[in-house]
Amino acid sequence: MLHQGSWFSSLMILSAIFSLTSLMLKSEGANHTVGDSSGWELLTNYTNWTQGREFHVGDVLVFSNSILAKICHSSSTVFNYNKDQHNVMQVNSTAYADCGRDNYISLFTNGNDSIIISEAGEHWFICAMYDHCENGQKLSINATL
Numbered sequence: 605m606l607h608q609g610s611w612f613s614s615l616m617i618l619s620a621i622f623s624l625t626s627l628m629l630k631s632e633g634a635n636h637t638v639g640d641s642s643g644w645e646l647l648t649n650y651t652n653w654t655q656g657r658e659f660h661v662g663d664v665l666v667f668s669n670s671i672l673a674k675i676c677h678s679s680s681t682v683f684n685y686n687k688d689q690h691n692v693m694q695v696n697s698t699a700y701a702d703c704g705r706d707n708y709i710s711l712f713t714n715g716n717d718s719i720i721i722s723e724a725g726e727h728w729f730i731c732a733m734y735d736h737c738e739n740g741q742k743l744s745i746n747a748t749l
């Protein structure tokens with residue numbers, strides 16, 4: 605009896621530790637480098653990039669430069685996306701679909717923007733520079749808790 609009881613409480617403690625650990629790991633939040641090695645640019649299909657990827661509240665979307673551009677400018681500070689060429693505009697689904705730039709939610713123009721996903725659901729981002737959005741520089745993600 606005593607044996608069984610202590611075995612049970614050990615199990616309880618173990619499972620408590622396990623759920624606490626996974627909670628802590630979860631609260632850390634993953635970094636998603638948008639476009640991976642391509643970064644935030646014109647030639648990447650960001651719908652493809654989201655395939656097989658999970659986004660959770662607390663994760664961070666990092667909009668930065670491509671690996672190639674990093675290598676080309678390796679000795680300078682140009683590790684960011686070219687902010688004369690691109691930006692990151694968070695919009696609603698309508699503006700995502702028609703590349704509307706008039707009523708945006710937020711605008712990021714740093715060249716190295718880390719955007720924390722603070723809510724579950726869909727989030728839409730476009731590049732509002734030139735005709736980049738019309739040419740497909742847009743990202744839609746669906747985040748879960």
Ligand SMILES: *[C@@H]1O[C@H](CO)[C@@H](O)[C@H](O)[C@H]1NC(C)=O
Binds near residue numbers: 632
């Ligand atoms: C995400 O990136 C930030 C800033 O570079 C870093 O401090 C943090 O540890 C990273 N998180 C993970 C889970 O890699």
Ligand SMILES: *[C@@H]1O[C@H](CO)[C@@H](O)[C@H](O)[C@H]1NC(C)=O
Binds near residue numbers: 647648649652
């Ligand atoms: C995106 O994926 C589709 C289908 O999987 C493929 O046909 C297309 O070439 C991909 N586009 C890019 C830019 O990789």
Ligand SMILES: *[C@@H]1O[C@H](CO)[C@@H](O)[C@H](O)[C@H]1NC(C)=O
Binds near residue numbers: 668681682683
């Ligand atoms: C870009 O942002 C990341 C994460 O915040 C940081 O680790 C990195 O040093 C930044 N790079 C530049 C060039 O500012």
Ligand SMILES: *[C@@H]1O[C@H](CO)[C@@H](O)[C@H](O)[C@H]1NC(C)=O
Binds near residue numbers: 697698707
């Ligand atoms: C997006 O915002 C525009 C402008 O405020 C609005 O007309 C439109 O209905 C919104 N779309 C959705 C799906 O909420």
Ligand SMILES: *[C@@H]1O[C@H](CO)[C@@H](O)[C@H](O)[C@H]1NC(C)=O
Binds near residue numbers: 649650651652739740
């Ligand atoms: C990106 O690829 C998807 C299929 O994965 C396709 O439906 C979509 O039209 C493509 N977008 C562009 C801008 O080519």
Ligand SMILES: [Cu+2]
Binds near residue numbers: 646691731
């Ligand atoms: Cu752009």
